[in-house]
Amino acid sequence: MSDLRHSPIMASVDFDVDGVQHGFLKLPYSRDDAAWGAIMIPVTVVRNGEGPTALLTGGNHGDEYEGPIALFDLATSLPADEITGRVIIVPAMNYPAFRVGRRTSPIDNGNMNRVFPGRPDGSVTEKIADYFQRFLLPLADMVLDIHSGGKTLDFLPFAAAHILPDKAQQARCVAAMEAFAAPYSVMLLEIDNVGMYDTAAEDLGKTFVSTELGGGGSASARTVAIARRGIRNVLKHAGILAGEIEREPSVKLNMPDASCFVTGESSGLLELCADLGDRVREGQVIARVHNVERSGLVPVEYCAGIDGILAGRHYPGLTQPGDVLAVVAVPET
């Protein structure tokens, strides 16, 4: 029987040593082009004495770029003497996926945000998840996981917290989300939360913040700036970085139930009838899907299920049944 305490991943950095260390989470991966090869996941640890630990991640999905840009950058620009405690930076969590610009891993098709708690004797993606679950998350007080929409979704730039059974923990998460100071702050309803990193961190009692900062498979100057400022704000909020939090007005949004999601039931050419940030009314046509197999057919129309603003949308021009076409969130009054 395999030792379930053991992880095949070895960190080349020592998480308990002061200073700045750049290294790797090294995961052996034997394959055709490297018989004794390994996946080398970049990691930076910055530590200065006793204090809180922040675990900062991007690239949980490999086609989301604000997190990796801002975190590779932070790794070059965070001197140990500017902090109190410890910052662990993993710019691209699902590194194999990140290297090929895909949401999921090219090795095992693993979706990092659906395989938690992972397995030490599982697939490559499960082994990475297991390492976070049993070795990195337990070190952390504050966990920030930076997402964007990837190639298939686009979002208003928002930071998010979840409704949690432990209201004291939820309040900690909301305070950290507010410190991130994205233009929008969302109490997020997850439609598919089994196996999520978010849930793993929250179940361990961590203060957890995630984001959706844009999408479409690239990053903009604006959304990268939001990520950079938000990361530093969260570190200040945690007491790790000194200085004032750079507050910006943030619109609070709620997602009360599944009526926030508009799911397509037809394939074809997508016409969104509202843009991100636009006000929409319940019953208003929010998307039309044009048949592409022949002319002369009227498009299938989809209506908003709730009053609110368009907070997310399907990004590619073509769509298929089951795609989330639109996400409507409700501004807090």
Ligand code: CA
């Ligand atoms: Ca994502």
